[in-house]
Amino acid sequence: MSRNTSNGSEALSSDPAGAKRDKPVRHRQSVLRTLAPYLFVAPAFSIVFIFVIVAALNTFRLAFTDSTLLVPGKFIGFQNFVDIFHDEYFWTALLNSTLYVVCVVPFMVILPLILASLVRGNSKIMGFFRTSFYTPVVMSAVVVGMIWTNLLDSKGLINSLLEGMHLIKQPIPFLTDRWMILFSAMFVTIWLGLGYYMVIYLTALANIDDSLYEAASLDGAGPVRKFVSITMPGVRSTIVLIMMLSTIAAFRVFNEIYVLTNGTAGPGGQDITMSMMIQQEGTGIQAHTGYASALSLIVLVIVGFMLIVQQIFQSRSEN
Amino acid sequence: MLPPMPEEVQKKGNQMFSLKKTVAAAGAAVMLLSVGACGGQGDKNADGKTEISFQTWNLKNDKYTPYFKELIAAYEKANPNVTIKWMDQPSDNYEEKLSSQAAAKELPDIVDAGPSLQYGLAKAGALMNITKEDPGAKDQFYPNAWKAVTFSGKGMQTASYGFPWYVNDGPNYYNTQLMQKCGLDPNKLPVTWDDYFSQAQTMVNSGCGAYMSTMMAADAGDYASAGVDFMNKDQTEYTFNTPKAVAFLQKFVDLFKAKGIPAEALDASWSQQGDFFQRGSIIAMGGSAYSAADFKKNSPDLYSHLTVGPKISDLGKSATVGYEMLSVSAATKHKDEALKFVKFVTNKKNQLEFAKKSSTFPSSKGGLEDPYYAKIDEGDLQGKALKITLKAVENGFSSRPAQFTDAAGSKYLQQQVALALQGKQTAKQALDKAVDFANGKLNK
Numbered sequence: 001m002s003r004n005t006s007n008g009s010e011a012l013s014s015d016p017a018g019a020k021r022d023k024p025v026r027h028r029q030s031v032l033r034t035l036a037p038y039l040f041v042a043p044a045f046s047i048v049f050i051f052v053i054v055a056a057l058n059t060f061r062l063a064f065t066d067s068t069l070l071v072p073g074k075f076i077g078f079q080n081f082v083d084i085f086h087d088e089y090f091w092t093a094l095l096n097s098t099l100y101v102v103c104v105v106p107f108m109v110i111l112p113l114i115l116a117s118l119v120r121g122n123s124k125i126m127g128f129f130r131t132s133f134y135t136p137v138v139m140s141a142v143v144v145g146m147i148w149t150n151l152l153d154s155k156g157l158i159n160s161l162l163e164g165m166h167l168i169k170q171p172i173p174f175l176t177d178r179w180m181i182l183f184s185a186m187f188v189t190i191w192l193g194l195g196y197y198m199v200i201y202l203t204a205l206a207n208i209d210d211s212l213y214e215a216a217s218l219d220g221a222g223p224v225r226k227f228v229s230i231t232m233p234g235v236r237s238t239i240v241l242i243m244m245l246s247t248i249a250a251f252r253v254f255n256e257i258y259v260l261t262n263g264t265a266g267p268g269g270q271d272i273t274m275s276m277m278i279q280q281e282g283t284g285i286q287a288h289t290g291y292a293s294a295l296s297l298i299v300l301v302i303v304g305f306m307l308i309v310q311q312i313f314q315s316r317s318e319n
Numbered sequence: 320m321l322p323p324m325p326e327e328v329q330k331k332g333n334q335m336f337s338l339k340k341t342v343a344a345a346g347a348a349v350m351l352l353s354v355g356a357c358g359g360q361g362d363k364n365a366d367g368k369t370e371i372s373f374q375t376w377n378l379k380n381d382k383y384t385p386y387f388k389e390l391i392a393a394y395e396k397a398n399p400n401v402t403i404k405w406m407d408q409p410s411d412n413y414e415e416k417l418s419s420q421a422a423a424k425e426l427p428d429i430v431d432a433g434p435s436l437q438y439g440l441a442k443a444g445a446l447m448n449i450t451k452e453d454p455g456a457k458d459q460f461y462p463n464a465w466k467a468v469t470f471s472g473k474g475m476q477t478a479s480y481g482f483p484w485y486v487n488d489g490p491n492y493y494n495t496q497l498m499q500k501c502g503l504d505p506n507k508l509p510v511t512w513d514d515y516f517s518q519a520q521t522m523v524n525s526g527c528g529a530y531m532s533t534m535m536a537a538d539a540g541d542y543a544s545a546g547v548d549f550m551n552k553d554q555t556e557y558t559f560n561t562p563k564a565v566a567f568l569q570k571f572v573d574l575f576k577a578k579g580i581p582a583e584a585l586d587a588s589w590s591q592q593g594d595f596f597q598r599g600s601i602i603a604m605g606g607s608a609y610s611a612a613d614f615k616k617n618s619p620d621l622y623s624h625l626t627v628g629p630k631i632s633d634l635g636k637s638a639t640v641g642y643e644m645l646s647v648s649a650a651t652k653h654k655d656e657a658l659k660f661v662k663f664v665t666n667k668k669n670q671l672e673f674a675k676k677s678s679t680f681p682s683s684k685g686g687l688e689d690p691y692y693a694k695i696d697e698g699d700l701q702g703k704a705l706k707i708t709l710k711a712v713e714n715g716f717s718s719r720p721a722q723f724t725d726a727a728g729s730k731y732l733q734q735q736v737a738l739a740l741q742g743k744q745t746a747k748q749a750l751d752k753a754v755d756f757a758n759g760k761l762n763k
Binding site: 069071153173262265266269286288 | 414415417418421422436439440442443444445581582583585586591598600724725726727730733734735737738741743
């Protein structure tokens with residue numbers, strides 16, 4: 001490509017000496033043109049390389065060492081993984097994170113779609129609803145934590161209301177019972193995520209041709225039939241995307257459990273999740289960075305496996 | 320394909336390129352210089368004076384800033400070739416701040432922290448061995464204070480890795496109105512653990528709907544105050560799973576079942592304990608001498624119903640004395656100047672002045688004999704609290720080994736105790752597991 005450019009330029013030149021002088025300049029230009037795309041990509045790539053690729057490789061290296069934050073440590077083979085599989089809190093964390101995926105993902109996929117179907121349209125009232133549903137997304141984790149701990153506390157608003165209405169005699173242990181904490185956190189996750197995924201669905205719904213709904217109406221289809229037969233197939237690829245995103249987010253849940261338990265992972269640490277375990281092992285002056293890195297690798301493998309399984313099911317159902 | 324550039328444009332481009340080069344080089348130089356300014360802690364400053372960085376936590380405020388400004392000004396006046404750079408960090412995430420500073424090898428010359436945080440730094444070799452560098456320093460402090468800053472552990476020399484600074488403990492605060500409601504006599508406050516459990520039972524039987532406190536044998540101080548040896552004498556093994564310790568924990572398990580301890584205590588933080596006390600849900604709460612002033616300011620109604628008593632102990636003395644310490648970074652470039660300043664901050668005169676301001680106590684020898692402490696006015700709650708704390712500090716000790724950090728057993732003990740209280744395991748299983756875990760960490 002550079003040779004062709006050079007030859008074409010020489011053919012136009014009437015001064016052979018000038019052409020000779022121009023040669024290094026043109027050569028430099030052609031090199032620059034070849035390099036240009038790489039130079040454009042370079043800044044972004046550098047950031048990704050340093051903060052993602054190098055960090056990931058370093059995590060991989062650390063996973064096979066007994067490093068702490070302040071002491072580099074030495075290579076110990078698979079010992080960290082052996083220790084993890086003998087750690088009772090690992091199994092608790094794995095169970096909690098998996099339960100989170102099983103319970104939260106279906107709601108994250110279906111509820112925002114229903115919500116998006118209800119609030120689509122250009123009227124002001126729909127705009128108000130869209131904004132209301134999206135508001136939790138922009139709240140900080142601290143604010144969310146304060147709101148929900150005040151609501152769910154044994155002397156909080158919900159328990160006080162239920163007690164005041166004589167519906168319960170003892171406060172519901174939203175924040176003191178292992179399973180209640182987990183389900184409360186799941187509820188908060190769904191509450192937080194609804195608006196976010198709703199916006200994604202709204203974009204997908206905008207691409208469905210309105211004439212399909214009109215035709216269905218003429219054929220006598222009701223709202224449920226339209227939703228199942230037009231809306232759902234119309235946003236199929238978005239459903240897959242949201243399923244993947246919410247699976248990753250649910251398995252890596254951290255903020256909700258952290259704020260509802262003041263970072264203690266509940267009574268006896270029974271509400272610990274994989275991300276909380278990584279945080280607890282990997283931070284502080286005596287952080288076990290090697291152990292935390294091994295945990296991170298396990299999370300990576302599990303999330304990767306979940307996504308592959310989803311992809312397999314997806315492609316089978318498409319076939 | 321792009322057409323070739325005309326020569327003029329090319330020339331202009333070359334000029335621009337050189338201009339760009341110049342700007343880029345200047346930018347790089349500025350960046351490098353600013354990086355240089357970020358680092359180099361403890362270097363000489365622009366005046367050619369030696370700069371010592373001094374980091375405290377949660378002390379830069381209206382109450383304490385004037386003290387530190389005066390302290391630093393007095394030192395700089397007496398040492399004109401030294402300047403002190405005082406930095407204060409917020410209490411939230413102080414451990415994370417210290418660990419990131421240590422990991423980046425940017426620990427300030429002098430660091431303020433409690434023994435459990437300092438232990439992690441000392442074990443990683445980030446702190447100066449004071450026993451080695453200043454063997455005479457020991458004589459400046461009370462023996463219990465020096466013991467609290469002396470660390471031992473696998474891979475480290477048994478030595479002091481800092482200077483003791485202010486000392487604190489505190490009384491138990493009691494809500495007298497709630498005590499009366501629950502059938503208890505506010506003039507007979509519990510002193511021993513038997514008193515405590517007996518009064519808790521009376522409270523439960525009264526059906527007053529309150530809880531005794533959030534205490535649940537989840538801390539080294541609880542076991543030590545019940546006469547349990549938390550570690551063996553040479554500090555090579557944890558021993559808090561003896562039959563005596565199991566029987567002690569079992570009493571809390573029974574009290575929890577009888578609804579004498581709130582379920583929230585199972586993972587309660589300090590702030591929650593305060594909330595429970597202020598809303599009148601619990602009868603007793605541990606605090607510091609300065610907590611009285613906080614109650615007076617924030618809960619005046621509650622303040623009028625408060626009284627104070629010593630911390631519960633079967634030993635006749637407190638097992639929960641807390642020592643703050645100042646350590647010197649092992650990487651300091653100005654060892655002598657840093658040591659001199661730390662000794663200045665922790666000398667008897669300066670410690671006394673700070674202790675009076677903060678309702679804490681000095682660790683330097685002779686400090687507690689100051690006439691100020693003999694004249695404490697016990698007419699109000701704060702005076703009473705201060706007097707009880709003085710006794711605790713004079714006779715008491717710190718029972719929590721520095722190596723029993725959150726990561727090395729403290730948090731795990733709390734979790735296992737919570738599971739025992741919930742009936743998910745026995746008291747013995749909880750303590751056996753906690754001891755095994757802590758011993759495992761001790762030997763790493």
